[in-house]
Amino acid sequence: MKLSEMSFEIGAIRPPSEGGSNSLLLRLTRNCPWSRCRFCYGIMYGREKFELRSVEEIKADIDTVKTIADQISLVSWELGYAGELNHQVASAMVNRDPALRLSECFVMVFNWLYSGAKTVFLQDANSLAMPTAKLIEAINYLKEKFPGITRITTYARSKTLAKKPLNKLKALRQAGLTRIHVGLETGDDELLRRVEKGVTSEEHIIAGKRAKEAGFELSEYVMIDLGGRARYREHAENTARVLNEINPDFIRLRPLRLIPGVPMLDDYEKGELVLSSPHERLEELKIFVRRLNFTGRLCFDHFLNAWYRDGTRSRTLFSQDYSGYKFPEQKAEVLALIDEGLRVDESAHLHYKEIMGMNTI
Numbered sequence: 461m462k463l464s465e466m467s468f469e470i471g472a473i474r475p476p477s478e479g480g481s482n483s484l485l486l487r488l489t490r491n492c493p494w495s496r497c498r499f500c501y502g503i504m505y506g507r508e509k510f511e512l513r514s515v516e517e518i519k520a521d522i523d524t525v526k527t528i529a530d531q532i533s534l535v536s537w538e539l540g541y542a543g544e545l546n547h548q549v550a551s552a553m554v555n556r557d558p559a560l561r562l563s564e565c566f567v568m569v570f571n572w573l574y575s576g577a578k579t580v581f582l583q584d585a586n587s588l589a590m591p592t593a594k595l596i597e598a599i600n601y602l603k604e605k606f607p608g609i610t611r612i613t614t615y616a617r618s619k620t621l622a623k624k625p626l627n628k629l630k631a632l633r634q635a636g637l638t639r640i641h642v643g644l645e646t647g648d649d650e651l652l653r654r655v656e657k658g659v660t661s662e663e664h665i666i667a668g669k670r671a672k673e674a675g676f677e678l679s680e681y682v683m684i685d686l687g688g689r690a691r692y693r694e695h696a697e698n699t700a701r702v703l704n705e706i707n708p709d710f711i712r713l714r715p716l717r718l719i720p721g722v723p724m725l726d727d728y729e730k731g732e733l734v735l736s737s738p739h740e741r742l743e744e745l746k747i748f749v750r751r752l753n754f755t756g757r758l759c760f761d762h763f764l765n766a767w768y769r770d771g772t773r774s775r776t777l778f779s780q781d782y783s784g785y786k787f788p789e790q791k792a793e794v795l796a797l798i799d800e801g802l803r804v805d806e807s808a809h810l811h812y813k814e815i816m817g818m819n820t821i
């Protein structure tokens with residue numbers, strides 16, 4: 461079989477930081493078992509139903525990744541580069557098999573190897589829904605085939621984490637799962653109910669603390685403007701409260717974005733949800749950051765975070781790198797940047813639909 465005909469399953473999304481690390485994406489389950497959050501609705505997964513994949517299927521995908529990786533390495537040796545990957549190796553392979561240029565799997569494996577083949581992200585929305593023993597078997601097989609992997613991460617719902625016994629989480633950590641990304645969105649119970657997150661603030665806290673106790677690095681995602689103008693203060697205050705209790709390694713800010721098909725877009729169009737202006741979003745952020753008392757990193761690593769025009773250029777207010785700002789050391793710096801943004805005339809701030817360049821709100 462030609463390399464361009466070899467494929468493994470790749471799911472729709474991964475956290476921005478995993479893109480930045482050129483992580484290999486390995487699909488353990490399909491779609492989201494919840495698909496009800498009103499700002500998301502599982503649209504990114506085509507609203508397809510959740511499915512577990514068998515360990516045999518997953519192992520077959522890992523085998524395919526290994527075959528592609530071995531072929532790439534072989535060509536590098538043939539060309540005299542001793543396993544090193546470079547433009548010449550890629551060109552030679554595409555010249556021999558032009559369809560490789562369009563092979564998402566080949567491009568991913570090539571980029572992954574080029575970046576050191578150290579990080580893997582397990583897809584889709586809630587890998588911990590998989591029976592723990594099967595998840596461990598898949599991770600063990602992955603590490604057996606690629607012993608150089610140092611970081612394996614995944615998304616998990618707080619609901620699932622909160623139900624998973626500590627000994628099972630520790631077993632997963634022991635097997636090599638290193639980091640969990642959780643969509644906290646908000647710590648405000650009223651807002652969690654309104655957006656149908658399917659979890660309470662108490663469950664978020666239990667889940668986050670348990671993940672930390674099991675030894676995971678924990679990333680918690682917060683959705684700025686989720687409560688719109690009507691509930692920004694409760695959203696900011698309660699989210700800080702919950703995160704202070706959890707003390708995650710990373711808090712990652714991801715402003716609300718309403719894509720076609722999500723119920724909250726209907727709320728917006730009917731006038732039932734009034735979104736905050738750029739300055740109001742910064743005011744919400746200021747309340748949140750002022751109350752934040754944790755010892756991890758606050759990250760603005762999503763391209764929708766605050767942009768403004770400065771002459772002919774567009775600038776981001778915060779650094780969008782994946783490791784963000786260290787707290788508490790850089791808290792004052794973040795607050796100063798928020799104030800800087802508030803001093804910029806609101807008309808110079810970019811509305812996120814301008815940033816996206818897409819036909820949505």
Ligand code: SF4
Pocket residue numbers: 492493494495496497500501502585617643
């Ligand atoms: S749990 Fe996550 S993926 Fe599923 S609907 Fe909610 S936000 Fe979307």
